[in-house]
Amino acid sequence: MKRKPFKVQAVATLLGISVDAVRRDSDDAGLQIERQGGDGPKTRLFSVENIFDLAAYRSKKYGIVAKRQLIFTVYAPKGGVGKTTKASNLAVTLALMGVRVLVIDLDFQANLTISYGYDPELTHEEALESGLPLSTCVNYHFGHLLPQWQGNGAGATLDQVIKKPFGENGPHLIPSEVTLDRLEALFTVEAIMSKKPELAIARWLANSRSGQNKDIDLSNYDVIMFDAPPAKNQTTRGALLASDFVIAPVSMEKYSTKSVSYLAGVLAEMDAEHGKYPELVILGNFYDMTRVRVAAQVLALTKQYPDAWLNKQVSSSEEFRKVLSDDEGMPLALARPSSNAAHELRDVTKALVAKMGIL
Structure with a gap:
């Protein structure tokens, strides 16, 4: 997919460094950066792959290493709260901080996969007819990597499944498409046979x-980050049981205490049955503290879940909708780095990194 290039200032904003540091470190790293044509100044034009390569170089140069390996799930019991949008942006922002990220799309509707520039509905024949690269198609999903699927003779290798939408050093993706829904049927059969399919994902990851x-x-x-569907099925339950944290975006525009209470109940069930559950992190989305209703909701949440409430939020913004229509396969944090929404996403990611002790 051909994406627009980035100028030095945009790269500096994305990496949180100075323009001089971008120039110096990209030269030291030996990155092959295009130059703007014409008679004017030969401005550097960074590809999105260049940016993540530079982030990885700086991480190695300055000794930025992860203190621990973590698994977390982005999950909300109801749709329309910005769950997948936050997951796709969190993954790229973490990678820009030098964190090596794998995102697993567990929703057969594949919205996260689409947000990274892939078309799960596209066949090879349609891609060739449209002049699109075959890499735009999605041939495999998470299910193909699990023993349940491979036992039916339809498995695949990790190299076959994985996508690298922003190059080797960007977040890697295990995509989704509609046939992932069959995984739930396989888990249901295992449940009938008392094989505890809810533990299958945790075993596979271990x-x-x-x-x-x-x-x-x-x-x-x-x-490793799961983007889980809203339904509390065996697949979602398995991802939650495998996770250290669950990040629950909450729409402050349409907040209902029922959704968070429901999730808290799910976690309590896991604790009672398995003796483990992921730590809850509540992320306020569509946030506007000038509205009385929102202020009251924040007060209620922080009172009931004082340790779970994240101290950074994401406001309502038309920028998210505009990015969806750009058709460049880039989440907002990459596509519009200077926007207020991107700034908030970076602050949210830093708060999460601190809360989870990643770096």
Whole structure:
């Protein structure tokens, strides 16, 4: 996919460094940066891959390393709260901080996969007819990597499944498409046979991160992030049980105490049944403290869940809608780095990094 290039100032904003540091470190890293044509100044034009390569170089140069490997799920019991938008932006912002990120799209509607520039509905034939690269298509999903799917002779290798929408050093993606819905049927069969399918994802991750799974090695990722569908099915439950944290975006425009209470109840069930559950983090979205209703909701949330409320929020912004119509396959944090929304997303990510102790 051809994406617009970035000028030096935009790169500096994305990485939170000076323009001089961008120039110096990109030269030191030996990055191949295009120059603007014509008779004017030969302005550097960074590709999105260049930016993540520079972030990785700086991470290595300055010794920025993850203190711990984490798994977390972005989940909300109801749709329309900005869950997938936050997940896609969190992943790229973490990668810009030098964190090695794997995002797993667990929703067969594949909105996160689409936000990164892929078309789950596109066949190879349609791609060729339209002049699109075959890499735009989605041939595999998370299910193909699990023993439940491979036992039916339809598995795939990690190299076949994984997508790298922003290059080697950007967030990596295990995409989704409509047939992922079959995974729930396979888990249901296991539930009938008393095989505890809700633990399958945790077992798979443990084996894949420890080296016990010779075909799938996930040990090089600092963060593995699930974007889970709203339904409390076996797949979502499995992702939650495998996670250290669950990030729950809450719409401050349409907030209902029922959704957070419901999620708290789900976590309590997990604790009672399995003796473990992910730590809850509540992220305020569509936030406007000038509205009396929002202020009252914040007060109620912080009183009931004082340790879960994140101290940074994301306001309502038309910028999110505009990015969706750009058709460049980039979330807002990348596409509009100077916007107020992007600034808030960076602040939210920093708050999460601090709360979860990643760096």
